[in-house]
Amino acid sequence: MALVVAGERSGVGKTTVTMALLAALTRWGDRVQSFKVGPDYIDPMFHQFITGRACRNLDPLLTSETYVQQCFTSASQDAEFALVEGVMGLFDGASGREDVASTAQVARLLNLPVLLLLDCARMSRSVAAIAHGYRSFDPRLSIAGVVLNRVGSDRHLTLLKEALEPLDLPILGVLRRQDEIALPDRHLGLVPTDELPELRPLCDRLASLAETSFDWNLLRPLLRIGKLGKLGKIETPPPPIPTADAKIQNPKSKIRLAVARDRAFSFYYADNLELLERLGAELVFWSPLQDAALPEGVGGLYFGGGFPEVFAAELAANPAARAAVGAAIRAGLPTYAECGGLMYLSQNIVDFDGNAWEMAGVLPTEAVMGKRLMLGYRRAIAQQDTFLYRQGETLWGHEFHRSHLTHSSETPLYHLQPYDPQSPAIPEGWQSPTLHASYLHVHWGARPELAAQFVAACGNHPAT
Template structure:
């Protein structure tokens, strides 16, 4: 079976342990499929960099419990090993919405524990031991006994300071008869830089190969592989039935997908759905390319860090004008978070400097210290080219910018996912061709969104300025 890497809380080193396992397995020539619990984009980038395979997000809020199971079953096929990195602490989740009346139960919904139960997988618990000795047993015992449905197969002791420290930890855990499957000493030569929204993405770390090689070296020696290998074997579940594609035109529908250092927050499942529905995805760079790709019929701007690269984006004036011209000509466009910021009149960075952007939306994206974070239930307030008014969409927000001007006719009324708290209105929509919002969405259980996008792209014939 596969294995879930969980932490006793955030910041204990789950990602380091996961990457260490992945790097060591891949060095051996193994085919490894990784997964990430939750809505995160950046950790999956590191997984994919190591494995050469797209990491898949497992999120029961953004999709469903059934989709989590189907996704895992589908993408574990053909791989020797499967590994799932958890999110936050093992039992940290949200209240689950279980009826149309919004009856709330189950405070660990969408948590690592929830996913482990859904997939019936054992858990490897990572414990930060930097400030622990004898108390490690109390922590481990609590996690093992809290939910009898969770099978904690063993622990990884992270940030162990010395042989003496390790001996104290081992002595404390001995009474529990809980296997110690890994020991990672404090590492000063293995660091991954971070900034205001988490880790710096892989494309911005020139020394990343060296870091991964050092992690592989560490993984070769710090784990009890004789006990880990049986846990990591992938299950052999039947593949789910794929979505049926729409009828495609004689030549493929071309959609320009912005992907570079400024825009790289995409769920691979969303990209796969567009391709399965008949689209040819043309990846391009708003940072480096002088214009849009030729003969595209739609644009998709994911999230990312446009504020970090605002100067370079602003300097590429021809591309900004080309994007604006295409949108004003009616090209269907989806823009999420960083993509929304790119379509604004300007981005105001953390230093207060303004940088001109595409100028499609009559507002500015202003960076600030306040973090907007959490799952959202968004109710569409007006018909648009993707969804009709009154539709519930489930998504996730994670940004430190805000808009200087709110839309007169907002796209969404938003609520916290796990309660009826109204978060206000947000999002811009031009009924025929623009869908722009801070809310990141996963289309795994919302296939009507990519279907409608493809249909609208079909109506935009011949590239910029030409319509049916």
């Protein structure tokens, strides 16, 4: 079995509670596999920091319902415990009108019970109404119990327990207000783990808090994989080895792929990276912040998202790296860039204070930071034949950024349509025969042929 940690809304402490549970299990030497519902990159970083295992994203819209089941089963095979952190409120999905891509949908797909987290800071007896509503709203779900968060005092706890008693709903954890335990955030969410030198002591405090705040006699059987409960255990085969029509012409050795990974570029799905390796790529990590040159002998470049706007001054202060990237891309080195990677390939990044910082200069546009948040799932329709797509091909991705480009490509990569089909599609992205650059984040789990075609393009290009 496993548990899904869900909140009655966003901001109730799902990530903190999940980290506390993972930290306690890891302290005790248990092998625990974590998962995150939705497209988020940062929460999985915290999971992996604690467990030492890659956290997997479970998103039936970005991938597929079948892939979610396969991914969960495959990643959990050698673990003793499994924990799934939800997204937003339990029933909040992609559109706000239904629960597609919601925590509830993933819990149903995996046949797992839900641990419901309630923020009790400003209520007492009303907690019973909320718990009752969530338990009865969808009879297909099983609520294993609740965690009471931000409890103010012993008297407050007594009132909460009295209110919940008629529901016969187990209280599996009680967390008092913990002002000294807080995760710093910025304009796109939490600050990533690589920027938090005090994260290890914080995780130690969370582990100690979890040891005394949860009913482990009830929790451990629910979290343990392989113990059959009321809902049973899902049985699905692991994901197949990906294949694609793309062929690599006479590769002489493993294909080296330069992956930008540092404090500025850290948004990568674990499944994407592992898929590239399974297809024969050797991932060579390098830092556009610190390295003066690209790694030797690489057949392609991969730029994920991240926070290049936060480190724009440092990126600008490394002209050797910027020049090497620009020269390689102009020479035709296959390149895949998402969001932050797209921004790095522009002429300049203009930060929140209006300062312009020179970037790689591949794309004739600037990336300007602003207040407007572009957020949501997008249906992408390819407008050109590229090394990844054929014209007219469609896929789902996710957009999440506060910057905009000052100029658009005359031959855009995609037309993007929001999840709401009544919204108009807009042109987006830059492309050439060997360049793919877009704000769209794409998970290749259900589309392994895209990763295969990227590797094939890298294998067919002379190494740099």
